[in-house]
Amino acid sequence: MDIQIILTLFVLILTVFLFVTEILRSDVSALIVLTTLVILGLVSPQEAFQGFSSEAVIAIAGVMVISSGIQKTGLMIKASRYILDIAGRNEKRLVGVVSIFEGFISAFLQNVGSAALFIPALMRISGITGIPSRRILLPIGYAAIIGGTVTMIGSATLILVNDFLTSAGYSPYGLFDVTPVGIALVITGVAYFFFFGKYVLPESDNPESDPEQEKIVKSWNLVSSIYYVRVVGTGSLKGVTRQEAELSKNYNLHLIALLQNNDVLYAPWVHTKFSDGQILALMGVKEDVGRFCSDFGVTIVPGGKLADSMSNDLVGFAEIIIRPKSHVAGKSIYDLNFRKIYGLEPLIVFSGQSEESAEFSDRLLNAGDTIVAHGPWDNIRKISSDPDFFVTTHIEGDTYRRTKEKGALACFLCSIFLTFTGLSIAVSFLIGAIGMILLGVLSSHEAYRSVEWEVIVLIGGIFPISVALSDSGFASWISGFIGTYLAGDLLIFLVATGIVMTVSTIIMTNIASTVVFVPIFIQMSSDLGINPAPVALLAGICASNSFLLPTHQVNALIKSPGNYKNSDFIRAGFGMTVLFLVVSVGLIYLFYY
Structure with a gap:
């Protein structure tokens, strides 16, 4: 065996050890791998740092900036409220509708951020309906992970796949080339929990910690129900001031806001006069609201814009x-x-x-x-x-830039449109990110802060190992060694690819798994006379097949609010992992060859 291959094997083992044991941060581990490759002479200094200027890094940074801009405007908060209104309070309907929407937004935005959007609202619905949050959050988290397979920018692994294909001399995939597989996987995930959720999701055995807002409501015995009433010209409330209406004294009601001329006024002061067409937000019990309506000739109405202004995030x-x-x-x-x-x-x-x-x-x-x-x-x-x-209360919510909504949406849609003009995904989303700054959606400082530099350093640092795997001859050697057992059977080769990526992404980060194994699969499939592009695509997809443990960032995000144990992920994730593997391998085999 050539000394270069032996040294490359050593670095590969070191890489797996660092990422499996997690004794160091992932970005630090990546930099150790990079410097080791240079010291051993497996890559040149120029090759060692080319990963930091790769299209994958630029595309990922652009997506992060655009995601941050959309989050800052509150666009997704509006959308999530609308979806939750449609979903209602039935467990299966709620999980199904929110999962589909979650899968859609995760196709374009960071899946951790998109999952975080729904957690406060779902926790609130859990408290209102009595549906344990442990039965809601996990399916939504899985949908966020799966949604990353709907487009080629949905996850960092698919962006890396395009980079490796380009480096190997193959054409990269277009933005929506993976969409048929991704949509099928989202539907599979929704169907899985619809039919088997009652068997695989945890019951509310663990005592759930109340969010701080619920603790305040319980400890002070507050009535947090809000009803909306419209002031009409024929009623006796018109022209009366808040003080004269004696809401709290006679009706045990609190006027927490009112809507007038499409403007919301929170906590109207005592001399505010009620006028025709106003909608009042009253906090109290329904019987007291009924007495108030009867006495003043007003009626309960849907809240509309005023109800939107009462959202927990505001x-x-x-x-x-x-x-x-x-x-x-x-x-x-x-x-x-x-x-x-x-x-x-x-x-x-x-x-x-x-x-x-x-x-x-x-x-x-x-x-x-x-x-x-x-x-x-x-x-x-x-x-x-x-x-x-x-x-004493933890202050929640963000200050959203409502006036920048159109600008943020325009930058996002422009980025997607540009991918159809022949520009690369990296350039298209870089233009969108620059647009966010020029239109004032984000400041340049905020744009820099929105980039997860640990991820960027991880990708740039570990990227040279793909060069070493190719230049040292290791990829060809392992291809010849394993290829003799897989030659002649495309389906077995695809199954093996899916299993390797699934196992590695559970014990390592999905990015590290992609960088280590995708170049090997490209070389191996090429040597076997198989088109490498679909193999690489399958590997990138299966790098998201991470449901068995809370190693994926989304699983880690929902673990605490859902009070999940590792056994909960194993129980629900095993079936999802198998179905994900079967569907992705099957569709690649049937429609990409």
Whole structure:
């Protein structure tokens, strides 16, 4: 055996050891592999660093920037709310509808980010419906992983496949060339949980930790139901001020927002007058809302835009403590113009052992008193910076750039369109990323921060091993060694490719598996007289077949909120892994050869 092959085998073993044991961060491990290859003379310094300028790295960075821009505008939050409204509260329907949508957005955006979009909403629905979150989050997480196979930018592994094909002298795949396989896999995943979910998904055996917002609701016995009523000209509420309506005193209701002329006003102050056409958001129990409607001649209506403004990602509850030596001590909620100045609706004032939830507007506040309030996260964030108050609640939500929605959407669609003009995926999405900056969706600093540099260094650092596998003759040697057993049977070769990639991506990162094995499969299939392109595509697809353990980033993301054990992933993931392998190998065999 040639010394170059022996040295390459040593580096390959070192690579597998570093990524399986995870004794170091993946990017550090990749840099160790890179420097080892240079020291042993398996690659030149120029070859060692060419991975950092590869099209795969540029494409992945571009996709990350575009994903961040779309997230910053809140476009996907709007879409996710719409989907959740369609899905309803039936478990099978909810899982099915959200999984299909999740698979779609993961085809274009980072699957970790797309999965994160739904977690808060699904946790809220779990609390409302009583459906254990453990039975919802796992199928949605799997759909996010599978969705990465719907387009050639859905996952980093497929972007790398194109790079390896180009380096080997083969034509890269177009953006949607993998879509038939990806769609079939998404449908398979949805069907799997629809028919077998009750057998493979965990029951609610583990005590689920309540999200902080639910803890606040339970600990203060808050009624968090919101009803929407319309003020009509013929009703007696028209022209009455909030103070005169005595909502809290007579009806135990809190007016948390109103919609007028298509504008949402949170926590309207006491002198706000009700006028024809306004829609009010009332927090309380349905019977009290009914009494209020009957007394004032108003009716309950769908919330529409106002209901959208009540989403958990935009508003929430907060516990606010009056600091010692605060300037607000000795003043009342009314004196402070609390609603008008802070844009928050006070629900409860707790002082000493006394708790008031109705008539507390004129009660003087003392240092140490707690105000439980409801309102936009932006306003809670502002009051948290006021030296007179201390907010004990974790502030959630993001500040979305609603005015930049059209610009972000245009950049995204433009990137996809450019791939049809003959431009490479890397150039197309780089143009889209630049557009995000030029249109002000992201600042240049935010664009840099949106790139996951650990992933970039991982890809650039481990990329030279593909050069060493080829130049040292290792790929040809292993091809000749194994090829004699697989020659003449395409299906067996494809099955072997799928199994190797599935196993390796479970014990290593999917990127490392792709960089190590795809060049070998390209060389091996070429030596056997098999078209390497579909083999490489299958390898890239099966690098996403990572359901058995929480090694994939999406699985790691949902593990904590779903209180999952490794055994939960094994139980649900085994069947999904087998089906994924069968469908992907079968479709590549039938339609790509």
